[in-house]
């Protein structure tokens with residue numbers, strides 16, 4: 677494996693304990709803070725669904741900023757170590773929770789075949805290594821191909837994603853506290869669908885962790 681000693685984003689030399697991304701670059705992002713408009717809207721949406729107990733994220737997804745270049749790299753190159761670095765950062769943020777199982781949002785099989793990996797699995801692996809919680813990428817899977825959601829609004833996304841997932845081992849989540857992991861949350865429709873099937877399978881608590889949140893407009 678190649679030893680990478682420079683920051684992915686700015687090229688600065690990394691110091692001990694820094695993985696792929698330097699502290700200065702992490703400090704340049706807009707952190708997600710309680711009371712933020714986007715966070716409040718998502719929290720309301722999630723608690724209103726009755727299936728999600730909490731949401732954590734590192735920062736906002738902004739044009740030209742760190743997370744956009746990471747997301748681009750994750751999509752178009754095989755940069756699994758970046759997903760892992762995001763997971764380590766996110767793990768530090770969510771470790772105050774009590775969680776049994778980390779469950780990455782699965783890509784559909786076609787996309788996973790095209791890319792050869794699921795970036796949420798790598799984010800989950802980073803979280804697992806920081807927290808010691810079990811990573812279970814085998815519990816939830818895509819049932820069918822869903823159309824791309826880019827041009828759909830929140831309601832259309834919920835309809836598009838309905839029944840898109842299934843649980844392979846329902847008994848393994850019964851009575852457990854689970855953490856759903858995604859790379860970037862936009863409307864949260866996908867997350868709500870995954871949360872609903874986990875709750876139906878008897879998960880006692882369902883938390884959500886994402887590397888980034890897409891900023892919502894004032895109209896939500």
Ligand SMILES: [Zn+2]
Nearest residue numbers: 683686698701
């Ligand atoms: Zn940097």
